[in-house]
Amino acid sequence: MISKKQLIITPQDYSLLTDLYELTMSACYVGEEIADKRASFELFVRKLPENFGYLIAMGLEQGLEYLENLSFSEQQIESLQKTAIFKDATPKFWDLLASGRFTGDVYAVPEGTVIFANEPILRIEAPLWQAQLVETYLLNTINYQTLIATRAARIRDIAGKTAKLLEFGTRRAFSPQASLWAARASLAAGFDGTSNVLAALQLGEKPRGTMAHSLVMAFKGLSGSEDEAFRAFQTYFPTAPLLIDTYDTVAAATRLSQQETIGVTGVRIDSGDLVTLSQKVRSRLPKIDIFASGDLDEWEIERLQQAGASIDGYGVGTKLVTGTPVNGVYKLVEIDGIPTMKKSSSKVTYPGRKQIFRIISNGLIQQDRLSLATEEMTETETPLLQLVMKEGKRIDSPETLDVIRQRTSNSVATLPVETRKISNPHLISIKVSDAIKEAMI
Amino acid sequence: MISKKQLIITPQDYSLLTDLYELTMSACYVGEEIADKRASFELFVRKLPENFGYLIAMGLEQGLEYLENLSFSEQQIESLQKTAIFKDATPKFWDLLASGRFTGDVYAVPEGTVIFANEPILRIEAPLWQAQLVETYLLNTINYQTLIATRAARIRDIAGKTAKLLEFGTRRAFSPQASLWAARASLAAGFDGTSNVLAALQLGEKPRGTMAHSLVMAFKGLSGSEDEAFRAFQTYFPTAPLLIDTYDTVAAATRLSQQETIGVTGVRIDSGDLVTLSQKVRSRLPKIDIFASGDLDEWEIERLQQAGASIDGYGVGTKLVTGTPVNGVYKLVEIDGIPTMKKSSSKVTYPGRKQIFRIISNGLIQQDRLSLATEEMTETETPLLQLVMKEGKRIDSPETLDVIRQRTSNSVATLPVETRKISNPHLISIKVSDAIKEAMI
Numbered sequence: 001m002i003s004k005k006q007l008i009i010t011p012q013d014y015s016l017l018t019d020l021y022e023l024t025m026s027a028c029y030v031g032e033e034i035a036d037k038r039a040s041f042e043l044f045v046r047k048l049p050e051n052f053g054y055l056i057a058m059g060l061e062q063g064l065e066y067l068e069n070l071s072f073s074e075q076q077i078e079s080l081q082k083t084a085i086f087k088d089a090t091p092k093f094w095d096l097l098a099s100g101r102f103t104g105d106v107y108a109v110p111e112g113t114v115i116f117a118n119e120p121i122l123r124i125e126a127p128l129w130q131a132q133l134v135e136t137y138l139l140n141t142i143n144y145q146t147l148i149a150t151r152a153a154r155i156r157d158i159a160g161k162t163a164k165l166l167e168f169g170t171r172r173a174f175s176p177q178a179s180l181w182a183a184r185a186s187l188a189a190g191f192d193g194t195s196n197v198l199a200a201l202q203l204g205e206k207p208r209g210t211m212a213h214s215l216v217m218a219f220k221g222l223s224g225s226e227d228e229a230f231r232a233f234q235t236y237f238p239t240a241p242l243l244i245d246t247y248d249t250v251a252a253a254t255r256l257s258q259q260e261t262i263g264v265t266g267v268r269i270d271s272g273d274l275v276t277l278s279q280k281v282r283s284r285l286p287k288i289d290i291f292a293s294g295d296l297d298e299w300e301i302e303r304l305q306q307a308g309a310s311i312d313g314y315g316v317g318t319k320l321v322t323g324t325p326v327n328g329v330y331k332l333v334e335i336d337g338i339p340t341m342k343k344s345s346s347k348v349t350y351p352g353r354k355q356i357f358r359i360i361s362n363g364l365i366q367q368d369r370l371s372l373a374t375e376e377m378t379e380t381e382t383p384l385l386q387l388v389m390k391e392g393k394r395i396d397s398p399e400t401l402d403v404i405r406q407r408t409s410n411s412v413a414t415l416p417v418e419t420r421k422i423s424n425p426h427l428i429s430i431k432v433s434d435a436i437k438e439a440m441i
Numbered sequence: 442m443i444s445k446k447q448l449i450i451t452p453q454d455y456s457l458l459t460d461l462y463e464l465t466m467s468a469c470y471v472g473e474e475i476a477d478k479r480a481s482f483e484l485f486v487r488k489l490p491e492n493f494g495y496l497i498a499m500g501l502e503q504g505l506e507y508l509e510n511l512s513f514s515e516q517q518i519e520s521l522q523k524t525a526i527f528k529d530a531t532p533k534f535w536d537l538l539a540s541g542r543f544t545g546d547v548y549a550v551p552e553g554t555v556i557f558a559n560e561p562i563l564r565i566e567a568p569l570w571q572a573q574l575v576e577t578y579l580l581n582t583i584n585y586q587t588l589i590a591t592r593a594a595r596i597r598d599i600a601g602k603t604a605k606l607l608e609f610g611t612r613r614a615f616s617p618q619a620s621l622w623a624a625r626a627s628l629a630a631g632f633d634g635t636s637n638v639l640a641a642l643q644l645g646e647k648p649r650g651t652m653a654h655s656l657v658m659a660f661k662g663l664s665g666s667e668d669e670a671f672r673a674f675q676t677y678f679p680t681a682p683l684l685i686d687t688y689d690t691v692a693a694a695t696r697l698s699q700q701e702t703i704g705v706t707g708v709r710i711d712s713g714d715l716v717t718l719s720q721k722v723r724s725r726l727p728k729i730d731i732f733a734s735g736d737l738d739e740w741e742i743e744r745l746q747q748a749g750a751s752i753d754g755y756g757v758g759t760k761l762v763t764g765t766p767v768n769g770v771y772k773l774v775e776i777d778g779i780p781t782m783k784k785s786s787s788k789v790t791y792p793g794r795k796q797i798f799r800i801i802s803n804g805l806i807q808q809d810r811l812s813l814a815t816e817e818m819t820e821t822e823t824p825l826l827q828l829v830m831k832e833g834k835r836i837d838s839p840e841t842l843d844v845i846r847q848r849t850s851n852s853v854a855t856l857p858v859e860t861r862k863i864s865n866p867h868l869i870s871i872k873v874s875d876a877i878k879e880a881m882i
Contacts, residue, residue, distance in 0.1 A: 171584065233469050
């Protein structure tokens with residue numbers, strides 16, 4: 001029998017939100033008395049997703065919350081013991097879990113910063129068992145939110161500064177929590193609002209929305225009419241955009257333009273030829289906001305713009321919150337002061353604790369140098385990785401969405417135009433320092 | 442400032458996990474005094490994802506839990522009131538939320554059943570405001586879990602009945618909760634295990650796993666060796682597969698075959714040419730299980746098999762738990778006894794409360810007839826939609842994963858071979874009843 005509250009995660013559950021091997025390897029480290037060796041792991045992306053010229057780092061905030069709160073309850077330890085998987089583990093492993101907290105240091109690229117392939121987004125320096133254990137969760141939060149933030153930044157970049165961008169993806173997001181993270185990451189990377197009520201309220205934002213076809217269909221079914229549906233909705237939500245494509249978009253717009261009593265402020269079109277329809281609606285309702293929705297993404301928005309569509313805002317859902325993932329990995333780069341590297345076929349890892357030194361001049365990125373963390377930087381270089389957690393304690397309070405949004409906007413502006421292209425962008429190659437190359441021999 | 446526990450969902454939060462417009466439309470229905478009109482909505486997929494010949498219905502269980510527990514706390518109502526979005530709503534709207542529960546009926550296709558485009562997976566019959574409000578959550582759970590279950594069933598179908606299939610997607614899943622739902626749906630549709638500890642424990646399963654490159658690298662870094670890493674891990678986990686591709690896969694297998702003291706039961710290969718490597722490893726370690734991993738999906742597994750790879754099990758992650766979504770929609774089909782339909786360009790909805798009558802003979806699906814729920818069925822037909830909730834109460838207890846897994850296997854077996862193909866499958870066209878066609882005129 002499946003328990004009633006199955007598959008709902010509470011904050012107390014997060015310590016078990018991990019791949020089994022993180023726990024078995026930790027138990028092995030304990031048994032072999034190497035669990036407390038200082039280890040450094042770095043989280044990075046080997047290759048950008050197709051047609052991506054950059055990534056926007058995102059998801060650190062949830063990672064830090066997780067690290068600050070990591071602990072194992074008696075009940076959790078018992079549930080692990082009951083699996084019998086750990087029957088040959090040493091008793092010390094259970095003691096460590098019971099008393100253990102995350103006590104390491106974290107270096108990270110601030111959320112909202114542009115990064116490229118092979119650049120560490122985050123580095124964990126901690127006792128080996130801890131650094132190992134936190135892999136799964138950190139990858140989970142940073143992989144997904146970085147994907148969404150990057151997609152949102154690309155859409156903002158294409159749509160232009162004044163377009164109204166609304167995140168409408170909740171129904172297609174991969175679980176309720178995915179919908180919350182998608183809302184956060186898209187707002188932090190340049191969207192204006194989300195339809196997700198819980199996400200908006202948790203983030204201190206106002207939820208946004210229009211109306212659905214079902215409302216129009218319900219009124220029409222009850223011997224009413226589309227106009228009756230508009231009138232009714234406006235009675236209670238006078239400034240909400242009206243959805244006008246349930247039956248005949250242009251006819252609906254024409255009727256709205258003739259009804260002087262209704263002060264319509266905006267309309268949404270969710271189907272049909274958005275180019276022609278938006279132009280026809282504009283000619284009838286010149287002063288209102290026209291929103292478009294329906295399987296939109298950065299490519300479709302670009303196409304609409306180039307084809308002369310007359311659209312003020314976009315509701316973006318499915319194609320923002322789902323799709324090809326960002327495949328971040330988390331690799332051991334140093335153990336007990338010794339740089340390590342993996343040499344599996346075509347999957348080489350750069351050894352050692354690293355830093356990214358970025359040179360920006362004339363407002364544009366001139367160079368990113370991947371160096372060892374111990375290397376000196378030149379006067380024109382700025383380090384991207386910053387100490388954000390020291391011995392398990394955060395250095396700073398969480399940033400507001402506004403701060404991250406502004407950083408995203410500024411950071412995208414430092415990219416060459418060719419790298420901002422949404423198809424076949426020019427990939428910026430990072431310079432790998434001589435010290436790293438020597439360490440690889 | 443962002444609150445500390447932001448973006449973690451507790452069961453009490455679910456009533457706000459909705460698009461804003463579900464709430465505004467409900468308020469409009471209340472104001473217009475149509476909130477209690479009986480409404481029927483159906484959830485279905487207009488078009489299967491590319492290369493999909495069928496879907497496996499999944500996610501109903503979480504939907505029913507949600508419906509059973511739906512309620513609004515005082516605090517939630519206050520938080521909505523504070524947004525000022527509802528300032529023109531009638532006081533009765535707040536009364537309804539405060540006292541409201543889901544009191545409707547639910548008809549659904551059992552989890553693990555094969556379905557096709559335009560076939561309702563679920564129908565809600567409830568007072569209009571309730572049926573409207575639950576749209577977002579129901580779509581969220583059914584869209585994602587149906588995607589994962591279908592992918593898992595396809596992978597099981599290609600890999601064969603005896604292959605060991607492990608779900609390894611947690612680090613790439615779109616949020617922690619997505620990883621839990623992915624684990625559930627893949628286990629329910631034919632996978633043997635998941636690496637996700639929390640998911641496995643919540644589902645009453647044993648988590649599964651091997652070891653990571655970091656363990657090998659850590660031992661090697663600490664003046665040890667790859668063999669030392671193998672020995673150490675086997676000391677505590679004697680039956681766990683060893684990961685042998687960190688440096689030289691074939692050399693590692695050769696050494697393992699020569700060390701008679703180590704009783705290795707399995708190995709995992711995560712990189713390189715899996716065809717050649719698996720054959721070479723098999724020749725050296727003929728009696729052990731060889732697991733493959735690394736960006737696998739049904740197409741890659743088929744390719745490996747056709748190329749003669751010698752693999753006993755597959756760890757499938759990223760490409761199982763992410764990707765192109767299932768785009769289910771939720772449409773009003775009847776209000777107050779009157780069938781409704783939408784006529785937006787290219788998005789017509791079949792009107793009326795519907796049933797799917799399936800004919801299976803000689804073990805294969807012969808026909809699916811989409812009919813009105815009120816139509817009679819013939820002797821050879823079986824109805825797919827069943828009453829699963831009556832006046833807000835579940836009819837039956839939750840099903841076990843085993844029951845759903847068996848149903849999935851049986852249901853896939855009723856498909857013609859051409860429809861089970863993973864590329865360009867033959868799409869089964871459903872028969873639309875005359876009564877529906879008449880209702881559309």
